[in-house]
Structure formats: structure tokens, C-alpha cells
Amino acid sequence: MYSTMLTPETWGALYESADFATLISLLKKTVYGPYLTAVEDKDLTPRRSVYQIKGHLADAYVTVIYMVPESARPLLIQLYRLFEVDNLKAVLRGVATGASWDQVRYVLFPLGSFTVLPAQAMIEEESVGAAVELLRGTPYYSTLSHAMERYTAEQSLFPLEVALDLDYLRELWSDINRLPSRDREQALRIVGSLIDMNNLMWAIRYRVYHHLSEEEIINYTVPFGYRVRDEDIRAIAAGADIAQVVTRIYPDLADVSPLFQEPRSGLPQLELRLQRRIVKQCRAAFIGYPFHIGIPVAYVLLNELEIQDLTVLIEAKSLQVPAEEFQLHLVMS
Amino acid sequence: MFYPQKMTEIEIIVPEQHVLAVTRVLAEQGVFHQEDARGYLRLEAGLKSADYWREESSAYASLERRILAVMQGLEVDEGEPPPADQVSMIEIEAVRPAVERLEQETRGLIEELTNEQKKLEQLQRYIHQLEPIADMDVEISALRNLRYIFAMLGIMPVDNLERLHTSLARIPFVLLTLRKEGRQAVVLLLGAKCNSDVLERAARSAYLNPLSLPEAYRGTPAQILETIHADIERIQQHITERKGVMTELHDARTQQLRTLLWRVRASRMLTDAIERFGRLRYSYLIVGWVPTVHLENLTKRLHQVSDKILIETNTPKRRSERQDVPVALDNPGILRAFQQLVMTYGRPRYEEIDPTFLIALTFPLLFGAMFGDVGHSLILVLMGGLLVSRKIRALRGMADLGTIIVICGLVATVFGFLYGSVFGMENVLPALWLRPLDDIMQILMTTIGMGVVLLSVGFILGIINACIARDWGRLLFEHNGIAGAVLYLSLVGLVTEVFLNKMLIPPLVLIVLATIAGVIVMFSEALSRWIGGQRPVVEGSIGTYIIQATFEMVDTLISILSNTLSYVRVGAFAVAHGGLSAVVFILAEMAGSTRGIGYWIVVIVGNLFIVGFEGLIVGIQSLRLEYYEFFSKFFTGGGMRYTPLTLLPRTSR
Numbered sequence: 001m002y003s004t005m006l007t008p009e010t011w012g013a014l015y016e017s018a019d020f021a022t023l024i025s026l027l028k029k030t031v032y033g034p035y036l037t038a039v040e041d042k043d044l045t046p047r048r049s050v051y052q053i054k055g056h057l058a059d060a061y062v063t064v065i066y067m068v069p070e071s072a073r074p075l076l077i078q079l080y081r082l083f084e085v086d087n088l089k090a091v092l093r094g095v096a097t098g099a100s101w102d103q104v105r106y107v108l109f110p111l112g113s114f115t116v117l118p119a120q121a122m123i124e125e126e127s128v129g130a131a132v133e134l135l136r137g138t139p140y141y142s143t144l145s146h147a148m149e150r151y152t153a154e155q156s157l158f159p160l161e162v163a164l165d166l167d168y169l170r171e172l173w174s175d176i177n178r179l180p181s182r183d184r185e186q187a188l189r190i191v192g193s194l195i196d197m198n199n200l201m202w203a204i205r206y207r208v209y210h211h212l213s214e215e216e217i218i219n220y221t222v223p224f225g226y227r228v229r230d231e232d233i234r235a236i237a238a239g240a241d242i243a244q245v246v247t248r249i250y251p252d253l254a255d256v257s258p259l260f261q262e263p264r265s266g267l268p269q270l271e272l273r274l275q276r277r278i279v280k281q282c283r284a285a286f287i288g289y290p291f292h293i294g295i296p297v298a299y300v301l302l303n304e305l306e307i308q309d310l311t312v313l314i315e316a317k318s319l320q321v322p323a324e325e326f327q328l329h330l331v332m333s
Numbered sequence: 334m335f336y337p338q339k340m341t342e343i344e345i346i347v348p349e350q351h352v353l354a355v356t357r358v359l360a361e362q363g364v365f366h367q368e369d370a371r372g373y374l375r376l377e378a379g380l381k382s383a384d385y386w387r388e389e390s391s392a393y394a395s396l397e398r399r400i401l402a403v404m405q406g407l408e409v410d411e412g413e414p415p416p417a418d419q420v421s422m423i424e425i426e427a428v429r430p431a432v433e434r435l436e437q438e439t440r441g442l443i444e445e446l447t448n449e450q451k452k453l454e455q456l457q458r459y460i461h462q463l464e465p466i467a468d469m470d471v472e473i474s475a476l477r478n479l480r481y482i483f484a485m486l487g488i489m490p491v492d493n494l495e496r497l498h499t500s501l502a503r504i505p506f507v508l509l510t511l512r513k514e515g516r517q518a519v520v521l522l523l524g525a526k527c528n529s530d531v532l533e534r535a536a537r538s539a540y541l542n543p544l545s546l547p548e549a550y551r552g553t554p555a556q557i558l559e560t561i562h563a564d565i566e567r568i569q570q571h572i573t574e575r576k577g578v579m580t581e582l583h584d585a586r587t588q589q590l591r592t593l594l595w596r597v598r599a600s601r602m603l604t605d606a607i608e609r610f611g612r613l614r615y616s617y618l619i620v621g622w623v624p625t626v627h628l629e630n631l632t633k634r635l636h637q638v639s640d641k642i643l644i645e646t647n648t649p650k651r652r653s654e655r656q657d658v659p660v661a662l663d664n665p666g667i668l669r670a671f672q673q674l675v676m677t678y679g680r681p682r683y684e685e686i687d688p689t690f691l692i693a694l695t696f697p698l699l700f701g702a703m704f705g706d707v708g709h710s711l712i713l714v715l716m717g718g719l720l721v722s723r724k725i726r727a728l729r730g731m732a733d734l735g736t737i738i739v740i741c742g743l744v745a746t747v748f749g750f751l752y753g754s755v756f757g758m759e760n761v762l763p764a765l766w767l768r769p770l771d772d773i774m775q776i777l778m779t780t781i782g783m784g785v786v787l788l789s790v791g792f793i794l795g796i797i798n799a800c801i802a803r804d805w806g807r808l809l810f811e812h813n814g815i816a817g818a819v820l821y822l823s824l825v826g827l828v829t830e831v832f833l834n835k836m837l838i839p840p841l842v843l844i845v846l847a848t849i850a851g852v853i854v855m856f857s858e859a860l861s862r863w864i865g866g867q868r869p870v871v872e873g874s875i876g877t878y879i880i881q882a883t884f885e886m887v888d889t890l891i892s893i894l895s896n897t898l899s900y901v902r903v904g905a906f907a908v909a910h911g912g913l914s915a916v917v918f919i920l921a922e923m924a925g926s927t928r929g930i931g932y933w934i935v936v937i938v939g940n941l942f943i944v945g946f947e948g949l950i951v952g953i954q955s956l957r958l959e960y961y962e963f964f965s966k967f968f969t970g971g972g973m974r975y976t977p978l979t980l981l982p983r984t985s986r
Contacts, residue, residue, distance in 0.1 A: 040371060101391070121398055142516060146490060149542045163540060170492055212538075215500035215531060219538035223496065234499070
């Protein structure tokens with residue numbers, strides 16, 4: 001399965017493609033071909049193309065979930081559930097802004113029958129509260145119905161989204177801890193790094209963009225991870241120099257300070273660098289002893305990041321963004 | 334029965350005016366497997382576009398959901414689908430007002446009930462929060478208006494408790510967890526009034542929802558609880574009244590709702606199907622597959638509804654290389670239960686033998702040989718019979734499993750007579766064949782022999798499959814083809830002669846045959862490429878190829894050995910069954926040597942344990958022998974699922 005990932009030569013050709021149409025015709029010759037040819041060319045807008053190629057990731061996840069041993073399955077299902085959480089957030093945003101189903105459907109990740117969300121029915125509801133009520137019986141209801149009190153008071157989706165994210169990460173962490181020891185070690189290295197990245201970026205963004213107080217930042221983050229410790233998050237929350245904290249966590253990350261001089265452009269760059277570290281860790285999982293959970297996890301995450309890069313390429317080519325601008329946003333290359 | 338049903342590819346060209354009638358016939362017949370033909374031709378001009386049908390389908394889906402919502406509100410179930418010929422398509426504009434009317438009629442009542450239900454839940458939450466402080470002789474309002482102390486009583490997620498503690502580390506505070514229930518905790522947060530900003534921010538960001546009692550609830554917690562209980566009683570009474578009205582509405586509207594639902598659902602199915610048709614200039618192109626046996630009837634029905642229809646058919650041969658032929662299995666009654674076991678492994682490909690009849694024959698045989706006991710098996714038969722009878726509502730979906738259990742139980746009963754075993758007692762019935770515990774070697778050798786026979790059948794089926802697929806390389810050279818079979822049987826012959834000292838074929842002949850077959854299997858990949866005209870015959874260096882081929886040969890020999898020896902487990906389990914039963918009686922003797930109540934309790938519990946535990950293990954082992962030893966010789970699987978278009982699917986989208 002790993003061999004179906006795009007080769008450097010294919011990436012080169014995609015990167016050099018003259019425009020969106022050429023890019024799509026090249027992609028049709030890859031593993032994404034069947035997903036793109038399922039739709040008539042005239043309907044293949046950039047958004048629809050991204051939606052279609054995500055179908056490959058969905059299939060990869062489902063295959064891997066059924067392939068792995070019983071003990072590893074909950075973690076992979078939980079990783080896959082991230083897309084459901086993202087879909088749920090998108091649907092709630094759709095409801096809050098009064099968007100139609102047609103506006104929302106292709107923004108969602110194509111989970112097929114692997115979802116408990118009545119997405120279309122939720123979109124057709126008039127209020128966020130009514131949409132949340134449709135989630136009764138799903139794992140999201142308890143979290144959201146409790147957070148609804150804050151939504152009602154603040155009329156902002158922020159508390160709902162944060163509650164969903166925190167709940168998701170806690171579940172992910174407990175799934176890691178339920179693994180047998182060898183698998184746990186591997187999962188910690190990769191998934192733990194993913195949690196680190198999210199947690200750290202949240203803490204920084206809450207402070208830099210949202211100007212939240214120390215206690216709020218602490219409550220909106222999690223106290224676990226692979227390299228990021230609770231002390232680091234608390235230090236950021238308490239107003240410590242962020243660059244210093246980041247350097248302490250990742251001593252190999254060079255030139256961190258300039259990133260915080262212009263956070264609007266610096267923070268996405270920091271996130272990109274952290275994602276590249278995850279790519280390295282994923283690739284490293286394929287070296288050495290092969291019978292551990294690191295391999296399927298790394299495979300699906302690499303696929304996910306591959307699609308993230310393809311999304312950048314698709315959008316860049318359709319908007320005719322020059323290469324020197326969009327290449328800054330690519331993770332895999 | 335031995336192969337998937339013969340399929341015919343069908344292409345239909347339909348003028349626009351007949352498209353609905355034709356689609357309806359296709360859906361009504363329930364035999365047409367539709368292919369997506371949207372990509373075939375794109376010359377649409379005068380036709381309604383794919384988008385039009387997509388929108389229609391989406392509108393029907395939306396109406397269907399709304400009807401289902403009303404039905405859910407009134408607790409009306411879908412009921413049985415009506416006969417297909419009594420369901421007609423319904424125009425969206427005709428059905429929309431009816432749905433709106435029904436919604437209007439029920440919405441108020443449902444909303445009223447939902448609101449009352451919500452009020453009840455809210456009151457329960459108040460009770461939940463107040464009960465832990467019920468014995469406090471303080472007015473709740475006093476807690477709100479403390480002069481120097483900040484106090485907040487409320488509910489928060491248990492998961493956030495630790496984080497809330499951490500977030501308040503810099504200031505003095507007290508966080509009391511009064512009660513935990515599920516994922517929620519009732520807490521009381523106390524601190525200095527001067528820190529109320531920090532405390533409030535921390536509480537809010539930890540999702541601590543404070544208790545906010547309506548003004549009407551005054552007094553001490555105990556007094557408020559009393560008032561709340563009175564309110565709950567009043568609301569419950571109101572709910573009962575409204576439910577009475579709802580029952581009347583339920584009875585009055587059930588039929589109308591069901592009729593609407595099925596008509597809208599059928600309309601949705603039809604528009605969904607049309608969306609996937611290809612489009613010519615003035616007509617639609619429908620592509621799909623039909624079991625050949627139904628073709629004549631279907632074409633006749635199609636010509637009846639449209640005289641301008643053009644139908645082209647093509648029945649591909651089984652050996653054709655087409656991978657898109659859907660596979661419809663057609664096994665008679667009792668075999669259908671075993672079909673599920675095959676499907677769990679994989680759907681046969683179109684050109685492949687359907688192994689259902691073989692599994693129906695061999696699975697009970699293997700199970701029976703391992704589980705042979707008259708008493709235990711008859712209990713299994715009874716349990717299986719209970720599942721088949723569908724008398725237990727929750728187990729209705731397990732009727733097929735029940736059939737398998739009944740058949741396995743009956744075969745195991747026969748083996749029970751052969752082994753002379755009833756409820757683990759070996760001295761009640763005479764053994765018609767042998768007692769496994771007394772003739773261990775004989776039963777082990779017999780079951781290995783049984784394995785050899787089954788594997789040989791597997792080889793023959795593999796050869797037939799390769800023949801049909803015209804895969805000459807696999808047929809002649811591979812380890813599951815003729816060369817593999819010769820190698821296997823020669824080795825079996827040699828081993829038999831060594832152990833049984835019976836010379837049927839001279840050993841030299843067997844050694845020569847095994848050597849030649851072994852060499853052919855070893856180089857099967859190169860030979861297959863050679864016979865298939867593929868060049869180069871060996872990819873990469875010869876040295877690497879020989880090393881790889883040698884290792885593969887070793888693997889093949891180990892597989893041959895392990896596959897055959899795997900069947901020892903059949904005998905071993907028959908022995909273990911006797912052993913386990915003996916243990917039960919030893920334990921029973923220990924529990925009550927005078928054969929009192931203790932003795933019989935241990936005997937009954939022990940026997941039930943054997944039926945459940947050993948039954949499960951033996952079932953798994955039988956399945957393992959089928960899947961890993963037997964199927965791997967001839968069965969590939971991976972066939973495409975046959976999903977005929979239907980007008981009235983039972984489950985909604």
C-alpha cells in the first residue's frame with residue numbers, strides 16, 4: 001500500500017504542471033485516478049477535486065482499519081474519527097451561517113457509511129441547538145449538549161469546537177495508552193507528536209491571536225503528549241517567551257525566534273515545520289522491525305499529508321499562484 | 334449451485350418519454366444490477382440534465398427525511414413494504430403540501446412534548462445539583478450574594494476537573510466534587526471574592542455550567558427540592574395527557590404516513606437510478622447486469638412498457654478477463670446459511686467455483702468429528718432450533734447461524750454414537766466405531782487421512798479453476814496446480830509407504846515424480862512467464878531469482894506439511910472432548926462423592942461449559958481448517974457484489 005503513494009517523479013510533474021486542468025489530467029494517471037474519473041470533467045471544480053481525492057484517504061483508512069489486529073483497531077478508528085469531528089465542526093458552521101446542503105456537502109470529508117452524523121438533516125435545521133439535538137445517541141451529544149450552555153450565552157461556535165477537540169484528543173490519548181507496550185511506544189512517537197503539534201499550536205494561537213488568559217489557555221489545552229509537557233503549555237499560558245519554550249522542546253528546530261516577530265506568517269511556518277517532523281517520523285516507522293502499529297498509522301498519516309499537499313497544489317494551480325509562493329506550504333516535499 | 338449465476342450484460346437505449354416507466358420496471362423486477370453510465374456519452378442536448386435528476390433525488394430524499402421525522406415523532410414504524418405494483422411515483426409538488434400539512438399537524442404537539450421533556454430534564458438536573466447540599470440550612474440566594482467569598486455550584490465534565498485545578502494553581506481556591514455521575518460531576522467552587530474574575534474565567538473555560546435556578550425557586554435546598562418534585566409531577570401529568578392526543582393522531586395518520594413514505598422512497602430510488610444513466614442526444618443509455626435466467630422475462634416486460642426501446646445483450650464467458658461482472662450466488666435453502674461463511678472469507682469471482690456446497694459438506698463433518706457427543710450435540714441442536722424459530726426477538730437476525738448450529742449438532746450427534754459418548758459419559762452407550770480416549774493414534778491418523786482427502790479435493794478444484802480461467806501457468810506449474818498436486822501426492826505416497834509399510838507404487842517412482850514436480854514448482858514463476866509469452870522470463874539477476882525460488886520452495890514444502898498436519902487437530906479435539914468431560918466428572922466427585930446436589934451442580938455447570946466453550950472453540954477451529962488449509966488451495970475471492978436495483982428498499986438511506 002505504501003508503494004501507491006506518489007513518487008518524487010510524479011510530484012515533480014504535478015508541481016510543474018501548467019494549470020489546474022493539466023494537474024487533474026496528471027492526477028488521473030495516479031492512484032487518485034478512479035476517484036477523479038468518477039465525476040464528469042465539467043463538475044471537477046477545485047473544491048470537488050479535493051473532495052474526490054479525499055475518497056482515496058477514506059478507502060485507505062477503511063482498508064487499514066480492517067487489516068490491523070484487534071488491539072490496534074480502536075486507535076486507527078479514533079484517528080479516522082478526526083475527519084468526523086472536522087465534518088461536525090463544518091456542519092455546525094454551516095448551520096450557524098445558514099448555508100445550504102449544496103454549499104456544505106463537498107467541504108465535508110467523504111466518510112461514506114463510516115459516520116454517525118446526520119449531516120444533511122443537521123444543515124436543514126434552523127438553529128445550532130436543534131442540529132445538536134439530532135446528535136442524540138452519538139458520542140458527540142454529551143459533549144456538545146453540555147457546551148451548548150456557553151454557545152447560547154456567547155453565540156459563538158468557539159466553545160463547541162474546543163469541547164469537541166479536547167474530547168477527541170483525550171479519547172485518542174486513552175486509545176494510545178490501551179495499546180500493548182511495543183505498539184504504545186510506536187504510537188506515542190507518531191500520534192503523540194501529532195498531539196504535541198496541535199496542543200502547542202493551540203496554546204500559542206490562544207495567546208497570540210485570541211489573547212486568552214492563563215487559566216483559559218490551560219483549560220483549552222491538554223496536559224499530555226510525546227515531547228510537549230504540561231509545564232511547557234503552562235509556561236506559554238503564563239506569558240513566557242514562546243520562542244524559548246519551542247526551542248527547549250525542539251532543540252533541532254533552527255531560527256524559531258524570527259517566526260514570532262510576524263506571527264501571522266510565522267505561526268503557519270512553525271506548524272509546517274512541525275508537520276515535516278511528523279513526516280520524518282512516519283517515514284522512519286517503515287525502517288526496522290515491521291510488525292507494529294507504527295506502520296499502518298504512519299501510512300494513513302502520510303496519505304493525509306499527501307492529500308494536504310495536493311490540496312495546496314490544486315488551489316494554487318487553479319488560482320495561478322506562482323511556485324515560489326505555494327511551495328512554502330507543501331509538507332511532503 | 335456450483336458456480337455464481339450466469340450473468341448477461343445489458344445495454345438499453347430508452348427515449349426520454351419512456352425513461353420513468355422503464356426504470357420502474359427495472360426496479361420492480363429486482364434483478365437489474367445498475368452500472369454507472371454517466372461517463373459513457375456526453376451529448377446531452379434536449380434531455381433533462383444529470384443535475385436535474387440529482388436535484389430531484391435530493392428533494393425526494395429531503396421529503397423522505399421529513400416524513401420519517403414525523404413518523405418518529407408519532408412513533409409510527411415503516412411497516413411492511415406494499416406490493417411494488419401498488420406503489421406509483423409521486424410528483425414533488427404533489428407530496429410537499431401533504432408533508433407540510435402533516436408537519437403542521439404534528440409539529441406543535443411534538444414540540445410541546447419535547448419542551449416538556451426538556452423541562453423535566455432541566456428539573457432533574459437541578460435535583461442532581463441540589464441533592465448533595467440538601468441538608469445545608471442556608472438559602473440558595475445567600476450563596477449567590479456572599480460578600481467576601483466567591484461560590485459557584487454547577488455541573489462540569491469530569492475530564493476537565495484536573496485541568497481546572499491546574500488552571501487555578503496561582504490563586505487560593507477550593508474545588509469540591511459533590512457527586513460524580515457518568516462523565517459529569519457536580520462541583521462547588523469557592524475562592525476569594527477579589528479573585529472572582531480569574532475564578533469565573535477558569536470555571537467558564539473548564540465548561541463549569543453554574544446552577545441558575547429560576548427566580549421562583551427560593552429557600553433552602555430542601556425547600557427548593559420539594560417545589561421541584563411537585564413541578565415534575567405536574568409536568569409528567571401534562572405529558573401523559575398530550576401523549577393521549579398523540580396516540581389518537583398516531584392511529585389516524587399511520588396509514589397515510591406509510592403510503593407517503595413508500596411512494597416518496599420509490600420516487601427517490603427511481604430518480605437516483607436515472608441520475609446514473611448515460612445520455613445520448615434524445616435518449617438515455619442504461620447499462621447493467623442481469624442474471625441470464627431472468628433476462629427473457631425482463632426484456633419482455635421492458636418491451637411491454639416501451640415499443641421504442643433498444644436492448645443489446647452480451648453474455649461473457651466465465652473465462653473472459655472481465656473483472657466487472659457482478660457475482661450473484663444462487664444456493665438453495667439450507668445452503669444459503671453456509672453461504673455466509675464463504676462470504677466472510679470472500680465473494681467468489683465470476684469464473685470461480687462457489688465453494689458453498691463444499692463448506693456445507695465439510696464444515697459440519699469437521700465440527701462433528703471434533704465435538705462428537707450425543708448429549709452435548711442435542712443441546713446444540715435445540716439452541717440452533719431456537720435461533721431458527723426466530724422466537725427470540727433480539728436473536729432474529731441469527732436464523733442462518735441457527736441453521737448451521739442445527740446441522741453441525743446433528744452431525745456431531747452421529748459422531749457421538751460412533752464414539753459412544755453422551756454428556757461426557759463414556760460408559761452409557763456402546764461405541765459404534767471407537768472411543769477417542771482409548772484409540773488416540775487411530776483417531777489422529779484417521780483425521781490426517783481426512784485432511785489429505787480434503788486437500789486433494791482442494792487441489793482438484795484449484796486445477797479446475799485455473800483451467801476455466803485459462804491460466805495455463807497456474808494450472809501446470811504453480812504449487813496449487815498440477816505440479817503442486819503431483820508433488821503433494823508423491824510426498825503423501827512416500828510417507829504412507831514409510832509409516833504403513835505398504836508398497837502401492839515403487840518408492841523410486843514417487844521420488845522421481847516428487848523431484849520433477851518440486852523443480853517445476855520451484856521455477857513456476859519463470860515457467861509461467863515463458864508459457865505466457867512474457868519476456869524476459871526471469872526479471873533481475875538469475876542468482877537472485879534462484880535464491881528467491883529456493884526459499885519459496887522451502888516455504889511450499891513447509892506449507893504442505895503444516896496444511897496436512899493441521900488436520901490432526903480434528904482428532905486432538907475429539908480426544909480433548911473426552912478428556913474435558915472426564916475432568917468434569919472428577920471435579921464432580923470431589924464436590925460430592927455421594928452424588929448429592931454438589932455432584933450434580935458440577936456435572937450440569939461443567940457440561941454447559943463444555944457445550945458453550947468447546948462448541949465455540951471447535952467452531953473456530955473448523956472455520957480455520959476451511960479458510961486457511963482448504964480454501965487457500967483453490968479459492969481467491971474478490972468478486973464484485975451483485976446489488977439489484979429495488980423500488981422499495983426496507984432501510985432508508
